[in-house]
Amino acid sequence: MPDTPIDIAHVAKLARLELTAAEAERFSAQFGRLFDFIRELQALDVEHVHATAQVIPLRNVLREDVVRPCLDHADALANAPATEGPYFKMPRILE
Amino acid sequence: MMKTGHDIRDAVMARKASAAEVTQAALDAIAATEPRLRAYLTLTPERALVRAREVDARVARGEDPGRLAGVPVAVKDLFCTQGVKTTAGSKILENFIPPYSATVVDRLEAAGAIIVGKTNMDEFAMGSSCENSAYHPTHNPWDPADVPGGSSGGSAATVGARNVPIALGTDTGGSIREPASFCGVVGVKPTYGRVSRYGIVAFASSLDQAGPMTADVRDSADTLEAIAGYDPMDSTSADVEVPHYAAMLRADLKGVRVGIVDEFEESIAADAAMSALYKKAYADLEALGATLVPVKLPHAKYGLATYYLIAPAEASSNLARYDGARYGLRVEGSDVFEMFERTRAAGFGPEVKRRIILGTYALSSGYYDAYYVRAQKVRTLMKKDFDDAFARADVIACPAVSCPPFALGAKSQDPVAMYLMDYFTIPMSLAGIPALSVPGGYVKDLPVGLQIVAPAFEEGRMFAVAHAYEQATKHAWAREPAVHGAAA
Numbered sequence: 001m002p003d004t005p006i007d008i009a010h011v012a013k014l015a016r017l018e019l020t021a022a023e024a025e026r027f028s029a030q031f032g033r034l035f036d037f038i039r040e041l042q043a044l045d046v047e048h049v050h051a052t053a054q055v056i057p058l059r060n061v062l063r064e065d066v067v068r069p070c071l072d073h074a075d076a077l078a079n080a081p082a083t084e085g086p087y088f089k090m091p092r093i094l095e
Numbered sequence: 096m097m098k099t100g101h102d103i104r105d106a107v108m109a110r111k112a113s114a115a116e117v118t119q120a121a122l123d124a125i126a127a128t129e130p131r132l133r134a135y136l137t138l139t140p141e142r143a144l145v146r147a148r149e150v151d152a153r154v155a156r157g158e159d160p161g162r163l164a165g166v167p168v169a170v171k172d173l174f175c176t177q178g179v180k181t182t183a184g185s186k187i188l189e190n191f192i193p194p195y196s197a198t199v200v201d202r203l204e205a206a207g208a209i210i211v212g213k214t215n216m217d218e219f220a221m222g223s224s225c226e227n228s229a230y231h232p233t234h235n236p237w238d239p240a241d242v243p244g245g246s247s248g249g250s251a252a253t254v255g256a257r258n259v260p261i262a263l264g265t266d267t268g269g270s271i272r273e274p275a276s277f278c279g280v281v282g283v284k285p286t287y288g289r290v291s292r293y294g295i296v297a298f299a300s301s302l303d304q305a306g307p308m309t310a311d312v313r314d315s316a317d318t319l320e321a322i323a324g325y326d327p328m329d330s331t332s333a334d335v336e337v338p339h340y341a342a343m344l345r346a347d348l349k350g351v352r353v354g355i356v357d358e359f360e361e362s363i364a365a366d367a368a369m370s371a372l373y374k375k376a377y378a379d380l381e382a383l384g385a386t387l388v389p390v391k392l393p394h395a396k397y398g399l400a401t402y403y404l405i406a407p408a409e410a411s412s413n414l415a416r417y418d419g420a421r422y423g424l425r426v427e428g429s430d431v432f433e434m435f436e437r438t439r440a441a442g443f444g445p446e447v448k449r450r451i452i453l454g455t456y457a458l459s460s461g462y463y464d465a466y467y468v469r470a471q472k473v474r475t476l477m478k479k480d481f482d483d484a485f486a487r488a489d490v491i492a493c494p495a496v497s498c499p500p501f502a503l504g505a506k507s508q509d510p511v512a513m514y515l516m517d518y519f520t521i522p523m524s525l526a527g528i529p530a531l532s533v534p535g536g537y538v539k540d541l542p543v544g545l546q547i548v549a550p551a552f553e554e555g556r557m558f559a560v561a562h563a564y565e566q567a568t569k570h571a572w573a574r575e576p577a578v579h580g581a582a583a
Contacts, residue, residue, distance in 0.1 A: 008452060015415075015452060017436060017451055018436040018437055019440070031452075034511055041397060041404075041470065042465075044397065044473060046472035049472040050472070050475055053471060054287070054527070055287050056333055061330035071194055071195070079194075079422035081422075081425035091430060091431045093430075
């Protein structure tokens, strides 16, 4: 099997994504092939190259701190799986 | 049926046809091909006919409803449409009805366009065949046994089938250009920042761009003019003036230097039929008066590796919002974390999960510099390659794809083979520069696109070259898509 550097169970936990054992095994084999390409990048000398985060010359974009129209409660909550009053309802996070 | 959006607009404005008639004709054409094509996830016939009658009323009052007056258009299901279900091709958004529309959707409608429906796509725009849709695959209008390309496969298929002359797609690493090539239509990825991303379900935020997929180059020029421009709702949209692109179209290419990429020609040479098609295309450009000049993109070969670190990294961050809390699917668990994990396990398909894992890994502690930052540095080198090339050439002409459309299922079990489909389109995405695919002929009776690439914000130059080539060759209209024969 090709070399996969990823600890899939650990990364799945970080991603809050439940994977079956079959999915984890399949992904592991597929990543092995992809990392054959990704390792090619390690051969490039990029020590003195700047990272490009985005490609157009933009600086921080700010706007005036003024109230503007926005969604009302009913519209914002319309797609919620669970609500209570004007709130999204979530499972308990504190005992 | 009228072939292009500009024909329809002219007929509607001259009152030779009503927007309502044209819209009904488009809906009828869709109904005829849809059993074999399956290009749509949602159709909006009532909404479309109401809007069409509004356009007709405005024309009757002597008003100008806009550059796309009465033109039926289809919209990829990645664009939020207020009150109309928007799924991104995913089960996790199966019942999501956006409370607002994407800026480009509002701009299309403000230009008089009539939205007839939402098109199928690879889930969250991750894929090159439309087979990663959580709902159903879409078929290619030129051979229904083949894929339409992806991720904007539904938009490409419905324009390729001549149901509507214009559709909207999005392109992150080739998701407009590859399906445009596969379905024999024009597909445009604008400069990053040229078109607002507000209201578009995010995949990879430093790469995503919306653009037109159309019957001809003129329709793409008109559509981009309608949707482009600064939007205060997207802080990465560029405040750069939008020209009247239609006025920049040309009939010949005298004085135009067209760059031919050495590395790409070496790569395509492995396929005799594809190589012959592109050689003919470059000769056609030369016959129109262009001068061909060799250029080099030495870092293009690192595109795949660079892209498959950056795009999944950004996707893993963007898709963190699908947690069952505020909208979309929720699967209950014993605590909040189990709810997140189960919701995401049930709601996402295999390709999306694969990319979330890969991207989370690339951003995780201890690996961020080795993978993500290194990829961003290679991106700088790739951008410089293009800067050097455009010092010698006005535009670049190159393959849009490495092959004609392939059969459904042929690559779906091999993600890396599918990723390699993006080889010719990824470098432009990473550099943020505009590129389009225009029909370049046929291989095995299936359409293949020629890619034209321009420097940032020089879409007009790209349209000028593509229009001259299209008018001289007329590949798109030389044949009829098979789906018509099959439906008759």
